[in-house]
């Protein structure tokens with residue numbers, strides 16, 4: 596969990612804590628973290644959380660990576676701290692940051708994909724966040740492979756089972772188990788096989804690690820191609836912990852998307868770029884939404 600305090604658009608304090616486990620209710624963990632960050636001059640609080648969030652009520656309905664259901668987080672925070680609160684899906688919050696003050700500034704049609712523990716998503720259309728009824732952008736759970744790997748959501752073969760940090764970890768663990776004397780096994784011996792460890796090995800030039808990152812990038816690119824065919828964005832922004840690693844992932848993604856898009860020789864693929872605010876975009880965007888709520892540029896009833 597990442598918490599930031601903004602002064603204007605500038606991050607003046609930042610704290611990263613481990614995600615709440617099943618034993619610590621999410622609402623309590625949020626209250627504790629917000630309480631630690633609060634100073635006298637904080638006027639509003641914003642939260643971005645992975646999963647289904649009812650807008651504008653700020654009710655966390657359910658999410659495969661967060662414990663708890665039906666949590667009235669906005670009400671909870673407003674009564675705990677006595678200041679206005681806004682609670683949204685974390686990818687929507689990231690899209691708000693990237694669209695208003697980041698990589699997608701000036702674009703009217705934007706697809707944002709966060710790639711980390713899973714895949715989150717948000718759509719900006721005609722300059723406004725598109726929410727559907729409330730839950731639009733959950734394409735991490737679109738079906739990518741029939742009878743594929745089991746997803747955290749309980750289904751099989753969702754896109755995030757092949758394009759996420761856990762997918763990269765699984766690929767690396769399988770490879771190391773089959774090649775215990777290989778360079779990657781030697782490099783990763785004595786440490787946990789995490790997405791971060793594998794991307795670091797790739798950055799340091801390990802060919803196997805580069806190949807595994809490229810494989811995840813290719814599956815990212817195929818999914819992005821589907822989104823581009825569906826939504827025709829002017830730009831695709833990729834954020835999240837894994838999504839922000841850069842060219843080792845996005846290079847293969849761009850090549851696969853360019854190859855797979857229909858009418859590819861008659862159209863330009865939109866730019867596919869890293870989120871300017873990187874893995875912090877969700878937290879920064881939520882804080883920016885809180886600031887915009889105070890200034891009146893965000894209207895909770897209107898939804899954007």
Ligand SMILES: [Zn+2]
Nearest residue numbers: 736746748753
């Ligand atoms: Zn799923």
